[in-house]
Amino acid sequence: MASFRLMIAAVSLSLVQLSMGSRRLMELYIPPASDQLTYHHGSVLSGDIPVSILWYGKFTPTQMSIIADFVVSLTGAPNAATPSVGQWWGTIEQLYLSNAATNSQTSTRVLLDEQVSDEQCSLGKSLTLAQIDQLAARVGTKRGGVALVFTDEDVTVEGFCSSRCGKHGSDASAGTTHIWVGNSAKQCPGQCAWPFAQPVYGPQGTPLVAPNNDVGADGMVMILASMVAGTVTNPYGDGFYQGPQDAPLEACSACPGVYGSGAYPGNAGKLLVDATTGASYNANGANRRKYNPATSSCDTLV
Incomplete structure (x- = not known):
C-alpha cells in the first residue's frame, strides 16, 4: 500500500522526543501548571x-478516506510507527481527560460510526452557522458523541x-457535540490550509508539499485536529480553557502555526x-498515513 502523508494542527500539549540508537522514543512531558489549561x-x-x-457537497473517495483515517488514527491504530497520532491523543487524555472530576473512565476510545452524504446540498451552497447546527442534528449523534460536518470547496x-x-x-441537554470544517481549496487556502498554500498575509515562503496532493483535504485535517482537541476537553464550555468563557483559549489554539x-x-x-x-509530516497514523500535533509550550513531535 502506498504511503500517504498528512499534517494536523498544533494543540495545547507537549511530548519530548528522545533518541536511543536508531530507535525513536516518546516521553510524556508535563508542562508547569502555569502553562496548562485551567x-x-x-x-x-x-x-x-x-x-x-x-x-455536505461533493467529496472524492480519496478525500473521504484521508479524513476518516485521521479519526481512526486517534485511538484505533496502536501499531502505528512512532511518533504517532495515538501518542498525541494519549497526551490529551493524560493531561486533561483523565484529570477531569466528571471522568469515571480510565481511557477513551474514538469510534467511527455512521457516515452519510448530502451531495445535492439540500440547504443550498451558502450556509449560516445555524444551518450547520441543523446539519449536525441530522446525523443522529449518540449521547457523548461527536457529529462531524464537512462542507465541500464550493460551499460558503x-x-x-x-x-x-x-x-x-x-x-448540552442532549449530551452531544459537533464540529464543522470547510474545504478551503478554492476560497482561502492561504488562510485555512497553510503551510500547504501561499499565506495571504505575513512572511511569504514556499508552500510545503501537500501530503496527499490535496491541499483542501490536508488543510481540513489540520483544522479538524484542532477542533477535536477543543471539543473533547471543553465540550460544553465549562471544561478546560483559559481566559473568558465566551472567548476561551482551548487545547487547540495555544500554538497556531507551529508544526515542527x-x-x-x-x-x-x-x-x-x-x-x-x-x-511533510510529523506523526504516523492508520493505514500508513502521517499527521502533525504540537503543544502548550510549543514543543513538537519532531
Whole structure:
C-alpha cells in the first residue's frame, strides 16, 4: 500500500522526543501548571466517543478516506510507527481527560460510526452557522458523541475564511457535540490550509508539499485536529480553557502555526519529509498515513 502523508494542527500539549540508537522514543512531558489549561470542573468527553460524519457537497473517495483515517488514527491504530497520532491523543487524555472530576473512565476510545452524504446540498451552497447546527442534528449523534460536518470547496459558510476555518459546538441537554470544517481549496487556502498554500498575509515562503496532493483535504485535517482537541476537553464550555468563557483559549489554539521544532512566523518548523514525494509530516497514523500535533509550550513531535 502506498504511503500517504498528512499534517494536523498544533494543540495545547507537549511530548519530548528522545533518541536511543536508531530507535525513536516518546516521553510524556508535563508542562508547569502555569502553562496548562485551567479546569473549570465541568464535563469532558471520555469513555467510548462515537463519531458520525456528514459529507455536505461533493467529496472524492480519496478525500473521504484521508479524513476518516485521521479519526481512526486517534485511538484505533496502536501499531502505528512512532511518533504517532495515538501518542498525541494519549497526551490529551493524560493531561486533561483523565484529570477531569466528571471522568469515571480510565481511557477513551474514538469510534467511527455512521457516515452519510448530502451531495445535492439540500440547504443550498451558502450556509449560516445555524444551518450547520441543523446539519449536525441530522446525523443522529449518540449521547457523548461527536457529529462531524464537512462542507465541500464550493460551499460558503458564515464567517468562513474571514474569521474561521472551522467551529465546534454542542447541545448540552442532549449530551452531544459537533464540529464543522470547510474545504478551503478554492476560497482561502492561504488562510485555512497553510503551510500547504501561499499565506495571504505575513512572511511569504514556499508552500510545503501537500501530503496527499490535496491541499483542501490536508488543510481540513489540520483544522479538524484542532477542533477535536477543543471539543473533547471543553465540550460544553465549562471544561478546560483559559481566559473568558465566551472567548476561551482551548487545547487547540495555544500554538497556531507551529508544526515542527524551530517554527517561526512564516515557517512551519523542521518536519519529517517523505523521500519519494517530498511531503511533510510529523506523526504516523492508520493505514500508513502521517499527521502533525504540537503543544502548550510549543514543543513538537519532531
